[in-house]
Amino acid sequence: xxxxxTGLAIGAVYALVAVGYNITMAQSGIFNFTQGQVMVFGCFFxxxxxxxxxxxxxxxxxxxxxxxGLIGLLVELLAVRPVVARHGAHGHALLVTTVGAFVIIxxxxxxxxxxxxxxLPFFGGSETVxxxxxxxxxxDLWLVAIAVVTALAMHLVSGRTSWGLSGRAATDNPDAxxxxxVNVTALRTTAFMLAGALGGLLGPVLAPKVGVxxxxxxxxxxxGFVALALGGFGSYLGCLVGGAAVGLVQASAGRYFGAEYPPxxxxxxxxxxxLVKPTGLFGHRGLRVV
Amino acid sequence: xxxxxxxxxxxxxxxxxxGTACGPGTDASAPSGTGPGGKPFxxxxxxxxxxxxxxxxxxxxxxxxxxxxxxxxxxxxxxxPVEINVIDTAGDPVQAVTQARKLVAGGRPQAVxxxxxxADIMATAPLLTQAKVFMATHGPDPRLNDPKKxxxxxxxxYLRDQMATSLAAEFTAKGFKKVSLITAExxxxxxxxxxxxxxxxxGITTNIVTVPxxxxxxxxxxxxxxxxxxxxxxLDSYGPPSAAILQARTxxxxxxxxxxxxxxxxxxLAQTGPVSAYAGVRLQSxxxxxxxxxxxxxxxxxxxxxAARQQAGGKLEFSMNTYVVTYNDVILxxxxxxxxxxxxxxxxxxxxxxxxxxxxxxxLGPVNFSPSNHYPSFGPQWWAFTGYNGxxxxxxxxxxx
Numbered sequence: 238x239x240x241x242x243t244g245l246a247i248g249a250v251y252a253l254v255a256v257g258y259n260i261t262m263a264q265s266g267i268f269n270f271t272q273g274q275v276m277v278f279g280c281f282f283x284x285x286x287x288x289x290x291x292x293x294x295x296x297x298x299x300x301x302x303x304x305x306g307l308i309g310l311l312v313e314l315l316a317v318r319p320v321v322a323r324h325g326a327h328g329h330a331l332l333v334t335t336v337g338a339f340v341i342i343x344x345x346x347x348x349x350x351x352x353x354x355x356x357l358p359f360f361g362g363s364e365t366v367x368x369x370x371x372x373x374x375x376x377d378l379w380l381v382a383i384a385v386v387t388a389l390a391m392h393l394v395s396g397r398t399s400w401g402l403s404g405r406a407a408t409d410n411p412d413a414x415x416x417x418x419v420n421v422t423a424l425r426t427t428a429f430m431l432a433g434a435l436g437g438l439l440g441p442v443l444a445p446k447v448g449v450x451x452x453x454x455x456x457x458x459x460x461g462f463v464a465l466a467l468g469g470f471g472s473y474l475g476c477l478v479g480g481a482a483v484g485l486v487q488a489s490a491g492r493y494f495g496a497e498y499p500p501x502x503x504x505x506x507x508x509x510x511x512l513v514k515p516t517g518l519f520g521h522r523g524l525r526v527v
Numbered sequence: 528x529x530x531x532x533x534x535x536x537x538x539x540x541x542x543x544x545x546g547t548a549c550g551p552g553t554d555a556s557a558p559s560g561t562g563p564g565g566k567p568f569x570x571x572x573x574x575x576x577x578x579x580x581x582x583x584x585x586x587x588x589x590x591x592x593x594x595x596x597x598x599x600x601x602x603x604x605x606x607x608p609v610e611i612n613v614i615d616t617a618g619d620p621v622q623a624v625t626q627a628r629k630l631v632a633g634g635r636p637q638a639v640x641x642x643x644x645x646a647d648i649m650a651t652a653p654l655l656t657q658a659k660v661f662m663a664t665h666g667p668d669p670r671l672n673d674p675k676k677x678x679x680x681x682x683x684x685y686l687r688d689q690m691a692t693s694l695a696a697e698f699t700a701k702g703f704k705k706v707s708l709i710t711a712e713x714x715x716x717x718x719x720x721x722x723x724x725x726x727x728x729x730g731i732t733t734n735i736v737t738v739p740x741x742x743x744x745x746x747x748x749x750x751x752x753x754x755x756x757x758x759x760x761x762l763d764s765y766g767p768p769s770a771a772i773l774q775a776r777t778x779x780x781x782x783x784x785x786x787x788x789x790x791x792x793x794x795x796l797a798q799t800g801p802v803s804a805y806a807g808v809r810l811q812s813x814x815x816x817x818x819x820x821x822x823x824x825x826x827x828x829x830x831x832x833x834a835a836r837q838q839a840g841g842k843l844e845f846s847m848n849t850y851v852v853t854y855n856d857v858i859l860x861x862x863x864x865x866x867x868x869x870x871x872x873x874x875x876x877x878x879x880x881x882x883x884x885x886x887x888x889x890x891l892g893p894v895n896f897s898p899s900n901h902y903p904s905f906g907p908q909w910w911a912f913t914g915y916n917g918x919x920x921x922x923x924x925x926x927x928x
Contacts, residue, residue, distance in 0.1 A: 351582045354766065
């Protein structure tokens with residue numbers, strides 16, 4: 238049971254990254270490659286504000302949300318908007334510019350706080366909890382709960398608010414949405430800011446789990462994408478399922494076969510699912526990035 | 528990512544070395560080799576002062592400058608203050624080779640610290656050897672301890688097998704027969720295999736479990752390590768996965784005795800986890816990194832410690848090893864010239880090969896070099912096993928038993 242809890246906790250991390258990806262996907266149809274790195278920035282920022290500035294965890298979360306929301310805004314303004322204006326929202330150029338922004342954030346983190354890994358104790362304690370016969374840390378419980386609540390909340394927002402519904406309309410047919418008075422640019426900008434803010438808000442919980450190190454950016458980016466692709470582009474509940482699948486495969490394959498096997502199994506599974514269902518398990522027909 | 532860089536560096540070094548071999552002999556530009564009465568003795572130190580590992584490179588430079596301060600307090604070399612020239616390589620083997628090439632092109636340097644990390648050192652050592660340059664290095668790769676291939680290169684740190692021998696003695700004394708060792712995938716595999724190879728003749732079997740460097744959780748690997756019901760668990764990683772490994776141990780709370788090898792202990796322990804996470808963990812460490820150990824009570828260590836703190840602005844932020852390695856590099860190079868009374872690399876080499884500990888009093892470690900062994904042999908007295916109760920100025924504060 239410990240392996241299952243471990244898988245669900247790792248899966249919760251990837252599900253949260255996938256939710257971040259999905260916000261910009263669902264609202265603008267754009268895959269934001271920087272999301273995983275923005276979440277790493279959120280971890281560094283939480284460490285900085287809680288250890289160096291002695292802010293309480295909630296203060297660090299709010300400050301992180303503001304700063305990372307601004308980073309999301311900058312990414313949209315500098316790496317996305319000019320490309321969309323010239324090539325539209327579905328060109329390969331966007332992939333290049335968001336990868337460029339990813340590298341810039343990585344470089345800024347390494348230059349500011351270095352490559353030496355740091356750790357941040359979890360504000361909720363570290364005493365091991367035994368649940369249904371399996372061991373898990375308090376931070377694991379928090380992450381699973383946060384992932385479920387966040388995915389459900391975003392599912393409701395996307396389906397029941399004018400912002401969410403406008404996003405769907407803008408993604409399906411931007412020209413038609415514009416003709417109906419939808420401000421597509423504002424939708425895209427707010428989506429990038431919200432995704433960034435989510436990364437910063439989660440810093441005080443993510444950092445104690447994944448550590449504070451530039452090396453984890455690649456893991457978050459790749460496995461967050463796998464979670465999104467498995468679960469389905471455009472579906473927040475799919476992110477949850479995809480994240481759990483990735484986490485459970487990583488934990489069980491890592492334990493029984495060794496560190497080399499989880500990526501092989503996961504990408505094999507990904508290829509299989511995308512061949513059968515290119516939008517992922519619960520994805521929307523209009524959204525594909527592969 | 529690392530292996531290709533090493534390959535590029537090695538290829539570059541080979542190319543440079545081949546080019547040098549085809550060109551004019553380096554002796555043509557070499558100085559006379561006599562130091563006394565000439566210019567001050569100068570040591571060129573290749574370190575990554577910019578780039579990803581800049582903070583570590585800067586701390587290493589502080590260690591090197593501390594050595595200069597100590598030597599100059601003792602009258603310097605040839606009656607003049609020693610000088611060092613710290614050259615930025617950005618922690619990149621290709622840039623290290625470029626800088627080494629520039630040094631050689633400007634006339635043979637008197638002594639060089641040939642790089643910051645193993646990849647740099649492995650890349651620059653052939654080029655500098657070809658140019659007959661005396662080198663003092665903290666590179667731990669056993670391939671560097673080859674006086675036939677690198678006649679003017681001396682190591683100042685322990686080699687991996689010495690660390691493993693110390694662990695083997697401890698485990699034999701405790702009666703452990705079955706070891707589970709958890710380390711970083713790829714980067715930790717060579718060190719882990721060395722430990723396995725050294726433990727095997729003692730009748731101790733080792734099961735190696737690896738954790739990806741980019742892992743966000745190491746619980747599965749820790750479970751895998753514990754599944755075989757080992758007599759002892761060894762944490763051996765350095766860098767990013769160490770925190771995940773320690774966190775997994777905290778979560779699973781195994782009753783198995785746990786050791787952290789010198790590889791693990793030389794990392795930033797305070798950043799790897801809180802003091803409580805080390806409960807029940809015995810740290811293997813070089814003895815002078817443990818606060819209060821008898822090897823820290825010597826005048827040599829006190830001279831180093833005071834000088835290093837002064838260079839670092841009062842507080843040592845990195846692990847003790849970070850400062851000691853370059854300190855020892857500079858000390859050894861300076862004493863080579865001092866004992867030889869010359870900057871001729873052959874004479875400097877001969878002087879170190881027959882030096883006694885009393886002749887190099889400020890070297891932190893054993894002085895037992897020989898014509899066939901250019902690295903110091905760190906025997907049992909240089910290793911400590913201790914509990915952890917935090918850090919104080921780069922020293923491990925031992926936990927009360």
